[in-house]
Amino acid sequence: MAEILETLQLRLEGKYRVERELGRGGMATVYYAHDLVHDREVAIKVLNPELSATIGAERFNREITLASRLNHPHILGFYESGQADNLLYYVMPFVRGEALRDKIDREGQLGVADAVRIIKEVASALGHAHEQNVVHRDVKPENILLLENGHALVADFGIARAATEGDAQKLTQTGMAIGTPVYMSPEQSTGEKVGPAADIYSLGCVLYEMLSGEPPFTGKNAMAIMARHAMETVPAIRIVRSSVSEEIEEAIFAALEKSPVDRPKTCDEFIEILGTPMGETTMRRASRMTTTRRIPTPIPLPPTPWYKKTGVMVGAVAVLALGGAAAWKFSAGSAPTQLGAEARSIAVLYFDNDTKDASLGFLADGITEAVISSLSGIEKLDVVSRSGSEQFRGSTAPTDSIATTLDVGVLVKGNLEKDGDKIRVNVRLIDRSNAELGRGKVGPFVATSLSLRDSVAAQVAELIRDRLGTEIKLREQRDATRNEAAWLAVQRAEAGRKRFEAAFGSGDVAKAAEEQRAIDSLLIDAARLDPRWATPLNLRATVAYYVARRNTDFDVKRQAVDSGLVWANESLTRSVDNPDGLEMRGNLTYFRAISGLETDGSKITAGIDAARQDLEKATQVNPSQAGAWSTLSHLYTRIPGASTEVINAADKALSADAFLANAAVVYDRVFTTAYDQEAFDLKAAPYCEKMAKRFKGTLNAYRCQLMMMTIPKPKNPDVARAWALADSAVTAAPQVQQPVQRLVMNMYVAAVLVKAGLKDSAKAVADRSRGDGQTDPKRETMLRGGYVYALLGDTTAAAAALKEYLAANEDRRDSFRADAGWWFRPVQNSPKFRAIIGGS
Known part of the structure; x- marks a missing residue:
C-alpha cells in the first residue's frame, strides 16, 4: 500500500x-x-x-x-x-529474526525439544499478561517472533481486544476477522466473553502445528473451521509423531478442551503438564480435566452404517472387459516393481469433485465406493472399509497421518474433472510418504455412464496388480445393476441420506422430512427402473431403521419398523439371501423385539429368534458382513451362557471392519463380556488397552482401566489412580448420566480400596454411594455395591444389595440363578444369598 x-x-x-x-x-x-x-x-x-x-x-x-x-x-x-x-x-x-510462521512453513515439523521450549516461553509471557488482566486473543505463529538466538517474543498484545471492543459487526462487514479461526477457541468464535483460557486454547493449537506441521483443525472457510473447533474431536498428535511424549499429548488435549473451565486454569498449570512425568501426578491432574476426545455414550444397539447396506456393486465381467478405456503410466523414470507386504494394505480415499459442478459430488462418492467394493474381499489385499475412508472425506491431513491412522501402506487418490461435456477421472497410487507409485486417467465418458464407474475400478485393480507383482481378481459382486439411471438415482439418494441425517441430528425436522421425501422418491424410481436390483429397497429399509431408532414417539417407531420390514422383505424377494437384506431384516426384527414395541413375552422371544436366524444367515452368506456380526454380538448378550458367542461375534465384526461406526461400543462389549467371564489376560486387558489408545478420553476407556483394578489379582491397586480414572470417567459421560456414573465409579473405587487393604475406607465409600431409585432407577449402583460388600465378607449387605438390584431387573434373575458370577463367589453359598437368587 x-x-x-x-x-x-x-x-x-x-x-x-x-x-x-x-x-x-x-x-x-x-x-x-x-x-x-x-x-x-x-x-x-x-x-x-x-x-x-x-x-x-x-x-x-x-x-x-x-x-x-x-x-x-x-x-x-x-x-x-x-x-x-x-x-x-x-x-x-525491530527484531532480527523471523516469525514462527516462517519457521513452520520452512521446516514443516519442528523438533520436539525446540517446540516445547518455544511454547513454554510463550506460555510464560501469556501467563504474565494474564496476571495483569490482559488477554492476547490472537495467539498464532505470526505473532510469535523468534530471535536469532532462538528465543521467542510474543507480539501484538492489545490489538485483538481493541478490535473486539469496537464495532464488531461493522468490522465483520468489511471482511476482516477478529482473531484467527485456525487458532480460535470455541467460545471466542461464538462471541462469548473470553479470558485466559482462550489464549491457552490457541497456545495448544500452535503447539500442535509445530509438532505435526498442520493445525489441529482446518477447513475451506472460517465458518467450517470454527465449526470443527466446536464439534470435532482433537486428532491424536502421537499418531502423527510417535516421538511426541504422552505428557505433551496430554497437555495439548488439556489445552484444547471445548469448555474453558476444563482447560488448565493458568499458563503455569499448562507448563506443568508439559513437564510433569507420567504417573500419579498426571493421573491426579486428569481428574480435573474433561476431554474433547469423547464419543457420546451410544444406545445399546448401534445402527449399521447406511453405506454398509447400499454399496454400489460392480459386475466383474463388465469391469474387466473395459480395460482399454483408460491409459495408465508409472511415475517418470520408474519401472513396475514389487512392493513389500505393507503395500497390500490399501485405503481408497474419497475422490475430489473438481468439475466445478457441485451437483456431481454424488458421482465422485459413487465412483469411490465402487472401487472400495470391487477391491474388498480380495484375499491378497487388506482394503479399508468405506467407514474408515469416510472420516477423511475432504480432509487436508498429511498423507502420512492418514496412512498411519488407517494403518495402510498405499493410498488411492483421485479426482473428477470436466473434459468438454464429459467427465474424466484422474487416479494416483501413493505410498505413506506421499511418493507416487503410479497414475492414470480414465475416460472421458458421459457422467451418466456406468463405464466411467467400472473402468476406474478395473484400472485401479490393474495398477495394484502391476505394483504388487501378483495376480488379483476383482470379486464377483452379488448385487449389481447395469441400469445407469437406477444407479444414479441411488447415488443421489445416498447423498440425500447424509443431508437427512445431518438435518435430523441438528433438530431441523422440516429439512429432515424434506430430504426423506426426496430420498424415498429417488429410491422408488431406482427400484422401478431395475426390478431385479435389491439395493434401493435395502436403502429404504435403512432409512426407516434410522427413523425408528431415533424417534421417541412409539407410533412413529412402529410405523417406521413396519415399513422397513416391508422393504427388507421385498429386497429378499428380488435377491434371495442377499446379506444386506438379511442383515436389515434382522436389525429391524430385533429392534422391534427389544425396544418396547412388543409387550407379549412370547412375541419378544420369537422376534429375537427370528432376528438371530437372519443375522446368522447373513454372516454365512458373507463372512465379512460386519454390521450383522455387530448386531449379533449384542443379541447374544440376551442369551444365557452365550458369552463365547458374544466375544466371537464382536471379534469378527471388528476384523471385518475396524472402522465400524459403533466400534467403540463393540470394543466395550468384548471387554465387559471377557471381564465377566474372567478372561482377564486373554481378552479383557488387550481390549481395554485398545480402547484406552483408540478412544482415549471416553467414558468406556476410563471405566475399563478402573475395572481392571478390581479383578481378583490386580497388578496395581493404586488408589490415587483409581480416583483419577473415576473422576475422568464421570466428566467424560453425558451430563444427564453423570450423577449415576458418579455413584457407579465410586463403587469401583471402593473395590480397589479393598484390594489395597483399606477396608474401612472401602465400606465408607460404598455406604455413601448407594444412591436411590430416582437417581439410579435400574439400581446399577447396588450391583457393584454387592460386589464391594462381598469382598468385605459382609454377606448380609451383599445379599441386600443384590436383592435391590434384582427387584429393579427381574429379567436378570434367571441368569443370576444359573451363574452368579465371580463377583459373588465369596458369598454365593450363603443361605441368605441363595434365597435372594431364588426369589424368595
Missing part, C-alpha cells in the same frame, strides 16, 4: 525515517523505520484503515497503554502509539 507508506513518511518526518514494508496481514502492515531521536531501528505496525476507523483512536490508545505496561523477557514491548491522519499505529523494537 504505497499510499500508507507515503502518509507515514510525511506525518512522521523528523521523528522516524520510514523506509520499507516488512510484511502485512489481515489487520495491519509493518514497516521498517529508523528512530531519529534515539538512533535505533524500529518497526511500525499500522492498522488497516477499516480497522482504524472501527476501533477509534481513543479505544486504541487505551488498550495499547494497558499492553505497554507488560514487562516480560518474552514479550515484545512498545515504544509509543499514535495516529497519522486516519491511520492508527504503534512503534516497537
Whole structure:
C-alpha cells in the first residue's frame, strides 16, 4: 500500500525515517523505520484503515497503554502509539529474526525439544499478561517472533481486544476477522466473553502445528473451521509423531478442551503438564480435566452404517472387459516393481469433485465406493472399509497421518474433472510418504455412464496388480445393476441420506422430512427402473431403521419398523439371501423385539429368534458382513451362557471392519463380556488397552482401566489412580448420566480400596454411594455395591444389595440363578444369598 507508506513518511518526518514494508496481514502492515531521536531501528505496525476507523483512536490508545505496561523477557514491548491522519499505529523494537510462521512453513515439523521450549516461553509471557488482566486473543505463529538466538517474543498484545471492543459487526462487514479461526477457541468464535483460557486454547493449537506441521483443525472457510473447533474431536498428535511424549499429548488435549473451565486454569498449570512425568501426578491432574476426545455414550444397539447396506456393486465381467478405456503410466523414470507386504494394505480415499459442478459430488462418492467394493474381499489385499475412508472425506491431513491412522501402506487418490461435456477421472497410487507409485486417467465418458464407474475400478485393480507383482481378481459382486439411471438415482439418494441425517441430528425436522421425501422418491424410481436390483429397497429399509431408532414417539417407531420390514422383505424377494437384506431384516426384527414395541413375552422371544436366524444367515452368506456380526454380538448378550458367542461375534465384526461406526461400543462389549467371564489376560486387558489408545478420553476407556483394578489379582491397586480414572470417567459421560456414573465409579473405587487393604475406607465409600431409585432407577449402583460388600465378607449387605438390584431387573434373575458370577463367589453359598437368587 504505497499510499500508507507515503502518509507515514510525511506525518512522521523528523521523528522516524520510514523506509520499507516488512510484511502485512489481515489487520495491519509493518514497516521498517529508523528512530531519529534515539538512533535505533524500529518497526511500525499500522492498522488497516477499516480497522482504524472501527476501533477509534481513543479505544486504541487505551488498550495499547494497558499492553505497554507488560514487562516480560518474552514479550515484545512498545515504544509509543499514535495516529497519522486516519491511520492508527504503534512503534516497537525491530527484531532480527523471523516469525514462527516462517519457521513452520520452512521446516514443516519442528523438533520436539525446540517446540516445547518455544511454547513454554510463550506460555510464560501469556501467563504474565494474564496476571495483569490482559488477554492476547490472537495467539498464532505470526505473532510469535523468534530471535536469532532462538528465543521467542510474543507480539501484538492489545490489538485483538481493541478490535473486539469496537464495532464488531461493522468490522465483520468489511471482511476482516477478529482473531484467527485456525487458532480460535470455541467460545471466542461464538462471541462469548473470553479470558485466559482462550489464549491457552490457541497456545495448544500452535503447539500442535509445530509438532505435526498442520493445525489441529482446518477447513475451506472460517465458518467450517470454527465449526470443527466446536464439534470435532482433537486428532491424536502421537499418531502423527510417535516421538511426541504422552505428557505433551496430554497437555495439548488439556489445552484444547471445548469448555474453558476444563482447560488448565493458568499458563503455569499448562507448563506443568508439559513437564510433569507420567504417573500419579498426571493421573491426579486428569481428574480435573474433561476431554474433547469423547464419543457420546451410544444406545445399546448401534445402527449399521447406511453405506454398509447400499454399496454400489460392480459386475466383474463388465469391469474387466473395459480395460482399454483408460491409459495408465508409472511415475517418470520408474519401472513396475514389487512392493513389500505393507503395500497390500490399501485405503481408497474419497475422490475430489473438481468439475466445478457441485451437483456431481454424488458421482465422485459413487465412483469411490465402487472401487472400495470391487477391491474388498480380495484375499491378497487388506482394503479399508468405506467407514474408515469416510472420516477423511475432504480432509487436508498429511498423507502420512492418514496412512498411519488407517494403518495402510498405499493410498488411492483421485479426482473428477470436466473434459468438454464429459467427465474424466484422474487416479494416483501413493505410498505413506506421499511418493507416487503410479497414475492414470480414465475416460472421458458421459457422467451418466456406468463405464466411467467400472473402468476406474478395473484400472485401479490393474495398477495394484502391476505394483504388487501378483495376480488379483476383482470379486464377483452379488448385487449389481447395469441400469445407469437406477444407479444414479441411488447415488443421489445416498447423498440425500447424509443431508437427512445431518438435518435430523441438528433438530431441523422440516429439512429432515424434506430430504426423506426426496430420498424415498429417488429410491422408488431406482427400484422401478431395475426390478431385479435389491439395493434401493435395502436403502429404504435403512432409512426407516434410522427413523425408528431415533424417534421417541412409539407410533412413529412402529410405523417406521413396519415399513422397513416391508422393504427388507421385498429386497429378499428380488435377491434371495442377499446379506444386506438379511442383515436389515434382522436389525429391524430385533429392534422391534427389544425396544418396547412388543409387550407379549412370547412375541419378544420369537422376534429375537427370528432376528438371530437372519443375522446368522447373513454372516454365512458373507463372512465379512460386519454390521450383522455387530448386531449379533449384542443379541447374544440376551442369551444365557452365550458369552463365547458374544466375544466371537464382536471379534469378527471388528476384523471385518475396524472402522465400524459403533466400534467403540463393540470394543466395550468384548471387554465387559471377557471381564465377566474372567478372561482377564486373554481378552479383557488387550481390549481395554485398545480402547484406552483408540478412544482415549471416553467414558468406556476410563471405566475399563478402573475395572481392571478390581479383578481378583490386580497388578496395581493404586488408589490415587483409581480416583483419577473415576473422576475422568464421570466428566467424560453425558451430563444427564453423570450423577449415576458418579455413584457407579465410586463403587469401583471402593473395590480397589479393598484390594489395597483399606477396608474401612472401602465400606465408607460404598455406604455413601448407594444412591436411590430416582437417581439410579435400574439400581446399577447396588450391583457393584454387592460386589464391594462381598469382598468385605459382609454377606448380609451383599445379599441386600443384590436383592435391590434384582427387584429393579427381574429379567436378570434367571441368569443370576444359573451363574452368579465371580463377583459373588465369596458369598454365593450363603443361605441368605441363595434365597435372594431364588426369589424368595
